[in-house]
Amino acid sequence: AQTVTQSQPEMSVQEAETVTLSCTYDTSENNYYLFWYKQPPSRQMILVIRQEAYKQQNATENRFSVNFQKAAKSFSLKISDSQLGDTAMYFCAFGVQGAQKLVFGQGTRLTINP
């Protein structure tokens, strides 16, 4: 069974700093997708970034980027120039092509301090 582990339950940084959230996963599959979802205090889940396992290039979306290490089964999220609006729970998720299911990590609660 696939598992996703986020080893940092909580993190806190100052506004404008860079922060990296960790995620590791376990799978024997070769064709899969990885996601980071954000859940602000409003509770609404929002997709932050997505990575296809077959792509070697790391995905980026404005201030958000990932460090995808396929051999190490690691998928960290880097937030540059952090903003107060980045305060949220962040979930790493994993989906195997054709498996019709997403597996989520436990989440990391990120607080951006002014």
Added chain:
Amino acid sequence: NAGVTQTPKFQVLKTGQSMTLQCAQDMNHEYMSWYRQDPGMGLRLIHYSVGAGITDQGEVPNGYNVSRSTTEDFPLRLLSAAPSQTSVYFCASSYSGFSAGYEQYFGPGTRLTVT
């Protein structure tokens, strides 16, 4: 588009009561799913559907029932509520369940308390 809507937003049940959490989407998505969110455990898949008339179990299906008679609606039924079902429930949809790469769109969640 309203996206994914869920009703109610909050609900308190007594042990043994039954109820249905409603979920609807207006994006013509084939894939719909239900998750529960508990502290320290992330989101866990309860049931999912890859199209009207097709449902399957996720990671934690016990005590829940689903059906998918239309593309738009995917209700979740609690058959006999237990305190262990106290949780926040999210409905999600995506374009297709046959590719894991599609973005999932989530509803606003239902906070359920069972006393």
